[in-house]
Amino acid sequence: MSTSARLPRAAWTQRASLAKLVDALGAQNVRWVGGCVRDTLLGHEANDIDAATRHLPATVIDRCKAAGIRTIPTGIDHGTVTAVLSDGSVEITTLRRDVATDGRRATIAFSEEWRDDAARRDFTINALYAHPETLEISDYFGGLDDLAARHVRFIGDAATRIREDHLRILRYFRFVTRFGDSWDAEATGACSELAATLKGLSRERVGQELLNLLALPDPAATLAKMRELGVLDHVLPESGRREVDQLERLIAAEKHAAIATDPMRRLAALLPAIPPVAETVAARLRLSRSQRSRLVCVARREISDGEHPRGLAYMVGMECAIDRLLIGGADAAPIMGWELPVFPLKGGEIVARGVGKGPEVARILQRIETLWVEEHFPPRERVEALLDEELAAR
Template sequence: MTTTHLPQAEWTRRDSLARLVAALGAEDIRWVGGCVRDTLLGHASNDIDAATRHLPAAVIDRCKAAGIRTIPTGIDHGTVTAIFDDGNVEITTLRRDVETDGRRATIAFSGEWKDDAARRDFTINALYAHPATLEIDDYFGGLGDLAARRVRFIGDAETRIREDHLRILRYFRFATRFGDDWDAEASAACAALAPTLKGLSRERVGWELQNLLALPNPAPTAARMRELGVLPEVLPECGTREIDQLVRLIAAEDSAGIPADPMRRLAALLPPIVPVAEAVAARLRLSRKQRDRLVCVARRSAQDGAHPRGLAYRVGADCALDRLLITGADPAPMLGWQAPAFPLKGGEIVARGVAKGPEVARILQEVEALWVEERFPPRARVEELLDRALAGS
C-alpha cells in the first residue's frame, strides 16, 4: 500500500470539518473519493465525502451531541449528510457488497477501510485521507494511476461492471476527464457488456450522458463509445454524421468562447427530426424544458443564420444559439443582444376600426412578422406596416 500526503486545500482547513472530525473521532473518519482525487490534481473541490466506521445511527447521535444538524439522505445505504453553512458533507458508513444484480446492491456495514475501497469503481476513486495528518491510504494503486492519467477498474473490469452496469458509462466519463488513453481491459469489458445497459434506469443513463457531454471535449469519447458498441445501446439515433456534427459544434463553441452545454451537445448527436428528439427525450426521462429544447433544435435549418436576431426573437435565445452553432452559422449578432418589445398592441388595431376577434390577432401577427423581417425598425415604421396590413384586409 502506497502512502503520501494530501496537499492543504481550502476545504481541509474548514472549521466545520474540524468540528465533524472531533464529533466522530479522527481515527474513525476519512475523506474519500472526489475531494481527495481532485485535490491531488490541484483542482478545486466543493463536494466533500467522508467514510466512517460508525453506524449511521451513531453518526447522527454524535453529530447531534456536537450541535451538528444531519439529514438521513441515504440511511438505508449508510449515508448521512451533515449540514454546514460552508458546504454539506456526505458521511457514509464503511460497506461491503453482499449481493449485486447490475442495477442495485445489497450491502453490509463493515469496520474495514479496505472492504469499502474494494467495492468502489476505479482505483483513483478509492483514495482515503486521514483528517488529522492528511496521509493517504491507497489500497489498489490509485495514486500511480492518477499520476499516469490512467483510469482503471479495481480488480477485474467485467466483474465490476456486472455489479453495476452504469459503470460502463462512468468509465467513459472518468476516462475523458482524467485519462490520457483507453485502458484495454476496461474497453474490452465495456464492449462485451454493453447490452446490459438496456436494463438500467433511463434517468441514470440520461444523467451520465449529460455529465459526459458537459466535459470540455467529449467528441472523441462519443466516437470511441460508438466504435465499441456502447453508444448504440443508449443513443442508437447517433451515427458517424452526428459524431462529426458534435466535433464541429465543439470547435464552434471554442471559437466563439461559448461555454459547453450538455443539452446542446445532445441535440448535435441527433438528426434534425422532431419525432426523434421527442423519442429520445421520453426515453431518457428528460424534463419538459429539456424536451422542448431538443425539439426546438431539431427544427434547425440552413437558413437559420440568415437572420440570427429574428431567430432568437422567434424561438428564444438558448434554442437560437444552439441552432446557429450546430448549423455552423455565426452566433455573434445575437450574443449579448436583448430582444425588443413589439411596439404594437391589439387595442390599437381595434381603435382603427377592426372588430375584436381573430382578425385583430391575424393583423397583429402579420405586422409583427414584417417587423421582425425588417430587423426591428422603430415605431414609425410599425405604423406604416399597420397601415399596409389594414389596407390589405
C-alpha cells in the same frame, strides 16, 4: 496499504467545522475519501467532501448530536448520514462490502476494514483515503500511480465490476474524459462486451450520466469511442457517425465563440433534425418538459437559420436560436448580448382603425409582425406605414 504520500493542505482540510466533526467521530475512525482526495491531489478545487467511517450510522448520529452537529439520514439503509456543517455538508458513510449485486443495486454489509470499502469502489483513482489529521494517504489498488499517469482503471476485473453496477460503463467514459489521457484496453473491452446491460438501467440514470458526460469541456472523442465500441447504440441509438461529427463541430464552435458549454445543446447536436425523434429521446430519457421543448425546437433547425439570426432569436427564443446557429455552423455573434425587442403594435390600434374585433385583427397583427421581423425590426414609424399599406390593400 498506507503510503508516504500525503494530501496537500488545501483550504478545505483546515476548516474548523471539519475539525469539529473529526473530534466527534475520532480521527482513528474517519477518513476523507473519493473525489475530494482525488481532486485535491490534482490541484483542483474539491466541491464535495465525503468521509468514510468505521462507526455504524446510528453511532455517527449519536456522536454528532452530542457534539451539536445536525445530521440527516440521507441514505441510512446504505450507511450514509449527512452532517450539516456551517460551511457545507459532509456525507459520512460506514465502511461497506458487497454481499450481492444485480447490476442495478447492491446488497451490502457493514465492515470495519478500510480495504473492504476500497475494494467495492469503481476506479483506483476513487479509492484513495486520507487521514483527517496527518493527511497520510492510504492507497490499496495503485490509485496514486494511475492518477499520476492519468490512467483510469477499474479496481480488479473490469467485467466483474461492470456486472456489479452497469452504470459503471458510462461512468468509465466520463472519468476518462475528465481525468484520462488514454484508453484502458481491459476496460474498453468489457464496456463493449457488456454494453447491452445498460438497457436494464432506469432511463433517468442513463440520461443523467449522459448529460454529465456532455457537460465536460470536450467529450467529442469520447462519444466517437463509444460509437466505435457499440456503447452509444445502447444509449442513444438515434446518433450515428454524422451526429457524432456534428457534436465535434459544435464543440469547436462553442470554443471559437467563447460560449459556455451546455449539455442539452450537445445532446441536441447528437440527434438528427427530426422533431419526432427529439420527442422520443426526451420521453425515453425522462427529460423535463422544458428540456423536451428545447430538443424539439432545435430539431426544427433549417439551413436558412443563419440568414437572419436576430429574426430567428425573436421567433424561437434566444436559447434555441443560439443552439440552432451553433449546430448549423452559423455565426451566433449577432445575437450574443442582444435584447429581444418588443413589437410596437397592439390589436386595439387596429380596431381603432376600423377593423372589427375578431380573427381578422389577429391576422393583420401577425402579418405586420412578420414584415417587421423580416425588415430587421424597424422603428415605430415604419410599423405604422406597414399597417397603412395592409389596411389600404384590404
